[in-house]
Amino acid sequence: MRELSAFQKSREPASVRQHARTSAPRRGRAAPSVLLADERPAARYRIVVLNAPAESQTRSVLPIVRELRRRGHRMTYVTTREFAPSAAATGVDVLVHDSCPTLGADANPEDCGPADARLVADALDWAEEVDAAFRDDDPPDLVLYETSVHATARFLTCRWGRPAVQILPSFAHRAQDAAEVGAALESTDVDDGSCARRLPGHIRERLYRFLTPGGMAGGAPSNFYTKPEPLSIALLPREFQTDGELFDGSVAFVGTCTPECGVIDQWIPPSTDLPVVFLALDPELIEGGRESLRACVSALAEKSLHVVVLTPNGAAESLFAADDPPLNVELHDHVPWATVLRRAAVFVCHSDLHSVMESLYFNTALVAVPTSHRQRAVADRVVELDLGAHVSPDRAALGTLADVVTALVADPGIARSVREGQRWARNAGGALRAADEIEGFLEWSYEP
Structure with a gap:
């Protein structure tokens, strides 16, 4: 993944390269006072995107990435070599990693316990590589991630002290449901509920070193597995969601994000009238x-x-x-x-x-x-x-x-x-509404 990508540099227009440093105020940093409100440049945030290296997830998330990039945000997409060309075609930076560990399409948080040493080690390997890519620069303003890679995403948000938005590839779960699962996880742990306490010593030490800058070295399991984000993007309309009317604004039901059809997306329909x-x-x-x-x-x-x-x-x-x-x-x-x-x-x-x-x-x-x-x-x-x-x-x-x-x-x-x-x-709104929701969340998180 060290090759920040042979794909992206040549694809990035000069108008965007000039804004490599985001013009949006960072946390705790005031906006320039010399500009009048109507003269203020459009906010450009830096967003890192973590997604499962799979066809379905790539096809559904890339339209959101493309739209955010179109609006001037600096996007870095992390994926494997197989899906790097698809990401690079959207004009974003691409970080290539040999493998992006996921919980799998059918995994539940309670099935992948906080003491799963293999999962933690794989997720930490990936998090360390992503963090190294930003070592000479400020951390991204936002971590945008698909649910199955949430362990790595939350390691990074804890280390960087940055907010996150989760993309839900299946049904959403209400906050109280997630809280109940998190409480069950913590009740099965030892002493203070530390998710690291039951890990092998060498992995625990790595985890402590990685999370210490963010103050989360002894975090409870719910911080990494079931704690809901302030904003989640659900890739289905509210009507398809079971009990969709019971969800509040923390879940945006944007429906499918259908990719744009390119010139090469050709298929010749049959000449018959058969269905x-x-x-x-x-x-x-x-x-x-x-x-x-x-x-x-x-x-x-x-x-x-x-x-x-x-x-x-x-x-x-x-x-x-x-x-x-x-x-x-x-x-x-x-x-x-x-x-x-x-x-x-x-x-x-x-x-x-x-x-x-x-x-x-x-x-x-x-x-x-x-x-x-x-x-x-x-x-x-x-x-x-x-x-x-x-x-x-x-x-x-x-x-x-x-x-x-x-x-x-x-x-x-x-x-x-x-x-x-x-x-x-x-x-439901698709990628356009997803980008609106993410931009609104960023303004709420950073604007004075």
């Missing part, structure tokens, strides 16, 4: 693997449908290796999601929240095939709101999937519900 079914399933995550996925596609091909299949890791070409796929089936290793979803009648996916939100944004019904606890919660909400259907991975290849898809295509009630879901998704 398009977009299927994006990982064969490793369904019962029976690749053979089951092939059976799913073959069953769909027998219906009056046009099937667009997206598979990861180069699996598309080998799906029908022995013979050509049916004429109404397309196989892709890469395809522009938004372009296909605009034309699709049904989207079959593993029901991570971002995929579901993109589907609603483009008025596409869903068949959710969940493979984790978090995805099952999203799938249940899809069914509850009449936005589609839920098929378990072990039944996807039994003809069930094709029958469910054809039923959805012909169901006017589902179509009405999905159109209402599209209104929720498009009215």
Whole structure:
């Protein structure tokens, strides 16, 4: 990660390089008194972004990063080499790290206890590398982070004494729920509730050294695992959130942040009038693997449908290796999601929240095939709101999937519900509202 990025320096316009030092007042530092209110330059803050190195999280967070960069803020995005080009394309600084440790897509804070030595060591390795990149400069004004990397993010906020905003990739939890989990964690710890007390000595000493500048060396587990941030950005509309009306302004429900379509994001729709079914399933995550996925596609091909299949890791070409796929089936290793979803009648996916939100944004019904606890919660909400259907991975290849898809295509009630879901998704505000909320929080944190 030492290479602050071969990507970013050449991409940064001179007008931004001139503002490498942020013109917004730092904590405890007064704004220049010589400027009249209407002459004051637009505030430019320095923001570091920590995100999980995964396709779904990268696709959902980068539109927010792009919008903040467009507004003149100096952005530093931390990711792995695989996702560095996508981040660099937004014009931001990129810090490349060999690996960005996460809690995983389905992890709960209570499952990753404060004495998990491996997790703490990995998160601390990453935090030390990020901190070293800012050693010759003031720390960033804000840490913007996606939930699954919150251990590293909170180590950094404690060391730097800077505020943070959390991006929620799934359902939000109300403050009292998080507080209850934090209390349970602290009650299971020893003596003073220190999350470091049960760590191996060498990791504990590293943690103390790293956190001491921020005064948090003996912090309780809730400071790193369950304590809510003053502002969280939830990537779903309030209407999709269970009990969404009970949340206060500390959670901004901005909906999906759909990336801009580029010139190269081309997909040629079929010349027929058949309904398009977009299927994006990982064969490793369904019962029976690749053979089951092939059976799913073959069953769909027998219906009056046009099937667009997206598979990861180069699996598309080998799906029908022995013979050509049916004429109404397309196989892709890469395809522009938004372009296909605009034309699709049904989207079959593993029901991570971002995929579901993109589907609603483009008025596409869903068949959710969940493979984790978090995805099952999203799938249940899809069914509850009449936005589609839920098929378990072990039944996807039994003809069930094709029958469910054809039923959805012909169901006017589902179509009405999905159109209402599209209104929720498009009215939530997306990346523009997320940037507004983050800027408002920064002004509240720093402006006199």
